Amino acid sequence: MSALLRRLFVVLIAWPVILVLIGIHVRHRERLPARGPAVIAANHNSHLDTLTLLSLFPLSIIPRVRPVAAADYFLSNRLLAWISTRLVGILPIARKARKIDPLLGCYGALERGEILIVFPEGSRGEPERLGELKTGIAHLAERHPEVPIVPVFMHGLGLALPRGEALLVPRFCDVYVGEAIRWTGERGSFMHALHTGLEQLGQQHRRARHREDGAP
Amino acid sequence: MSFEVPDNVRVALLAILAVLALASILVAAMVRARPERDYTELGLRVRTWWSIILVFCAAVAFDRTVSVWVLGFVSFLAFKEFLSLIPTRRADHRVLFWAYLAIPIQYYWVATAWYGMFIIFIPVYAFLFLAMRMVLIGETQGFLRAAGTLHWGLMTTVFGLSHMAYLTALPAAGNPNGGGDALLLYLVLLTEVNDIAQYISGKAFGRHKVIPKVSPKKTVEGLAGGVLTTTALAWALAPWLTPLTAPESIAAGLIIGLFGFAGDVTVSAVKRDIGVKDSGSMLPGHGGVLDRLDSLTYTAPLFLHFVRYLHY
Structure with a gap:
């Protein structure tokens, strides 16, 4: 039942909004993990x-794709909580938990073997600017050093529906999938590798629009 | 919904599909004959032509309402691409939403064949309203630029392209040879043939540049080859698809040939101003939707008014 709801949500909401109203161009789709465990860091x-x-992601694995999201925001009222957990399938984490590890889930x-979607910047930042990355993802990587962490850079969505x-407002957006990185053995160098990965995808975007030929 | 395609339009569509099939076979043969050369781009381009023509067939195969809304969606894609290209101000988020709303409204006038409203809605009402809405937000930094670019986009991608759809709203009696569908097909076919003929003759004979600052690959020879081909085809097809007499059809061919070129280089100037090569990436091998519709932003309004003045 819950798997069906999640697929319906993707077919009836995500596809029309993202593929028809917005329109995305994905580069290096083949770098996305075909199965879990994996982490998408966007x-x-x-x-x-x-x-x-x-x-x-293909519909067949949608029930196993879990966006990691803040419990204090997405579970703040019953309707939002129902939508977040049943339709979007979020994995709620308690940002302010002290006693237990918030990343246990x-x-x-x-x-x-699920695929996690993680936003290492924490919250939605300034459009088109990569904010400081939080180190929670390093804890995940350290605990699961074999899991591939795939950086994904998205451009334009912050202009289509900004914070607040x-x-x-529809506009074409771009998605760049990077090469997977893994735990480097040390937190500083891992965070640096992730940051560089995302930055390079951003630079790739700035170069991507140039092509030589103009034929019909 | 009904399938009421005039016979001559059906034959013309089948002929176009046959030509395209021939092009696909030709590309496949070229790939086999010279495997060392890279024809990926050409193959992509032909494959995208298939999608474009299938969408076009879908647009005319059903009744007029469907045609109008399919073309409205094409306008939406073109306007969206334009807005994705130009720098917009954060403050104008809501103004852009209103600008999008102008698309279904404009195509509603087309669907109901209300010519008076169709012809003034964007140049007058949308123009005045959007600037006023921007002023109400109160951001004056870059106001003229923002209001100007937004209106330029609406005029070309919505107002201009909606003239294509309005061809189907003209009274059927004005064109005994297939009505509005036939005129739409005539316009789009000639405009696209013009693009292709200019490109091919430019590649084959091109030596003297027309406007090197805007579009370094456009040559006088290409332009001339395109206009000649287009005019010849316009003359040959006119008795079969339009109410135009022979001299009128030659004039129509010249208009489409010359102003198709003008539309093409105008969009090139926009891209050059912004600093991009392609308007987008929706059509593999071609670039964006605007890269394919650029000529039509000029030829559609000019052709509609030409035919309407002479025969309606």
């Missing part, structure tokens, strides 16, 4: 980011 500017990433999901706006 930049975060808009609520559309999660919909976009969900639209990249994530470890379990990776052990079950309820109106969606």
Whole structure:
């Protein structure tokens, strides 16, 4: 039942919004993991980011793709909580938990072979600017050194539906999938590798629009 | 919904599909004959032509309402691509939403064949309203540029392209040879043939550049070859698809040939101004939707008014 709801959500909401209204161009789709365990580490500017990433995966594995999201925001009322957990399939984490490891749910999901969607910037930042990355993802990688971490850079979604706006304004957006990185053995160098991975995808975007020929 | 395609339009569509099939076979043969050369780009381009023509067939195969909304969706794609290209101000988020709303409204006038409203809605009402809405937000930094670029986009991608759809709203009696569908096919076919003929004759004979600053690959020879081909085809097809007399059809061919070129280089100028090579990436091998519709932003309004003045 819950798997069906999640697929329906992707078919009826994510696909029409992302593929028809917005329109995305994906580079290096083949670098996306075909099965879990894996972590997608993406930049975060808009609520559309999660919909976009969900639209990249085939329906067959959608129930195993879990966006990691803040419990204090997405479980704040019953309707939002129902939508978040049943339709979007988020893995809620308690940002302010002190006593227990807030990432416990994530470890379990990776052990079950699921694909996590993580936004290492934490919250939605300034559009088109990569904010500082939080180190939670390094804890995940350290605990599961064999799991591939795939950086994904999205451009334009923060302009289509910016933070604080309820109106969606369609525009074409770009998605760049990077090469998977793995735990480097040390937190500093891992975070540096992830940051570089995302930065390079951003630079690739700035170069991508140039082509020589103009034939019909 | 109904399938009421005039016979001559059906034959023309089948002929186009046959030509395209021939092109596909030709590309496949070239790949086999010279495996050392890279024809990926050419293959992609032909394959995208298939999708474009199938969408076009879908647009005319059903009744007029379907045609109008399919073309409205094409306008939406073109306008979306334009807005994705130009720098927009954060403050104008809601204004852009209103600008999008102009698309279904404009195509509603087309669907109901209300010519008076169709012809003034974007140049007058949308023009005045959007600038006013921008002023209400109160951001004056870059106001003229923002209002100007937004309106330029609406005029070309929505107002201009909606003239294609309005051909189907003209009274059927004006064209005994297949009505509006036939005129639409005539316009789009000639405009696209013109693009292709200019490209091919430019590649074959091109030596003297027309406007090197805007589009370094456009040559006088290419332009001339395109206009000649287009005019000849316009003359040959006119008795079969349009109410135009022979001299009128030659004039129509010249208009489509010359102003198709103008539309093409105008969009090139926009791209050059922004600093991109392609308007987008929706059509593999071609670039963006605007890269394919650029000529039509000029030929559609000019052709509609030409035919309408003479025969309606």
